[in-house]
Amino acid sequence: LDVDYTFGERGFVIVGHGSEETLHSFSRQSGYGDFAGLGWTFVVHTNLADALAEANTQRNFLLALAAVVGIAAAGLSAYLARAMYAQTRRLRQSEKIAAIGQLASNIAHDLRNPLGIIRNSAERIRRKAGGDAQVDGELDRINRAITRMSHQIEGVLNYVRTTPVIADECAVVPMLEYALDSIDVPRNIGVSLPSGEAVIECDREKIEIMFANLLLNAVQAIGEEEGRIDVRMEAGEDAVTVEFENSGPPIPEGSLERIFEPLYTTKLKGTGLGLSGCRNIVRQHGGTIRARSGPVVFSVVLPRRQRA
Numbered sequence: 001l002d003v004d005y006t007f008g009e010r011g012f013v014i015v016g017h018g019s020e021e022t023l024h025s026f027s028r029q030s031g032y033g034d035f036a037g038l039g040w041t042f043v044v045h046t047n048l049a050d051a052l053a054e055a056n057t058q059r060n061f062l063l064a065l066a067a068v069v070g071i072a073a074a075g076l077s078a079y080l081a082r083a084m085y086a087q088t089r090r091l092r093q094s095e096k097i098a099a100i101g102q103l104a105s106n107i108a109h110d111l112r113n114p115l116g117i118i119r120n121s122a123e124r125i126r127r128k129a130g131g132d133a134q135v136d137g138e139l140d141r142i143n144r145a146i147t148r149m150s151h152q153i154e155g156v157l158n159y160v161r162t163t164p165v166i167a168d169e170c171a172v173v174p175m176l177e178y179a180l181d182s183i184d185v186p187r188n189i190g191v192s193l194p195s196g197e198a199v200i201e202c203d204r205e206k207i208e209i210m211f212a213n214l215l216l217n218a219v220q221a222i223g224e225e226e227g228r229i230d231v232r233m234e235a236g237e238d239a240v241t242v243e244f245e246n247s248g249p250p251i252p253e254g255s256l257e258r259i260f261e262p263l264y265t266t267k268l269k270g271t272g273l274g275l276s277g278c279r280n281i282v283r284q285h286g287g288t289i290r291a292r293s294g295p296v297v298f299s300v301v302l303p304r305r306q307r308a
Contacts, residue, residue: 108153119146147182151209165203165284167306172198172240176231179211185219188226194233198240201306202285210281213274214244214298221248221296239287242300250293259291 122139129135157163176193185191218229227247234241251259260279278300282289287302 105157108157111149111153115146115149119143122146144182144184148184148212151182151212154205154209165206165306167201167203169199170202170204170207172200172233172242175204175208176211176233176242179208179215182208182212183216183219185215185229186224188224189219189222189229190227191215191229191231193231194242196233196235198233198235200240200302200304202302206281206284207302210278210300211242213278214300217274217298218244218246218248218296221246223248237304239301239303242302244298244300246296248296251291251296253293256291256293260289 119142122142126136126139129139173194173196180191180193215229215231222229225248229247230245232243232245234243260275262276279289282300282302285302286307287300289298289300291298
């Protein structure tokens, strides 16, 4: 007899037989009244392993359930942590955007009047110079610098605020030519623009700013190395695709998905507003902009017609 749990008239005992154990459950009655001495005993013999099988199954189920719940709890905790981090990041970004918006508005107000005065003065000098080629060349440089500064101001403002699209029919190639003329391209970089005719409905000023920012981004990516910027255009029935390919270094793999995010930049002197502003302008026109690497290509798709 290995274990005896007897409680009055009932109980159970566990008896070992080598490597097996048997559970003996019993209930007995000694008899009473006219049947004194004629009692009975009811005994059930069960292999202990069989008796505990269901309990073991339930235990294993509970252990498995606990493991699943633990994994789910850990996953939920990680998800909540990521969500809280993302929300905090968005809030901080919103605060930065609001500050940039206020700063940009102040700068735009302070710079527009002086830039207008410089442009008007340059035109008066041009008229007085009487067609002097050297003077005209210098004045053209001044006008390009003014245009570039105006584009940079508008680029920031387009990022922090949305102005309505004033759509008109515009030829794509002349807008590319104007955008190229508005930036400084160093001699170590060659640029080719597409030919052909393609007309879209767009806000000319916004699209020129977007084209100029993409060209400037390519110039900055190439840096001081010998390089090229090739702009291609494909005119479809419903949309026009313009691709800007540059020979600069590839975009880091982790940056491709974030390159259009506000305030994200891979450049030491970058603001993280140029490409984000480009995306805002393209989206305002119902288009798409994407980037790929190897070689680096920015692809802009603009619809031919604006929705009413």
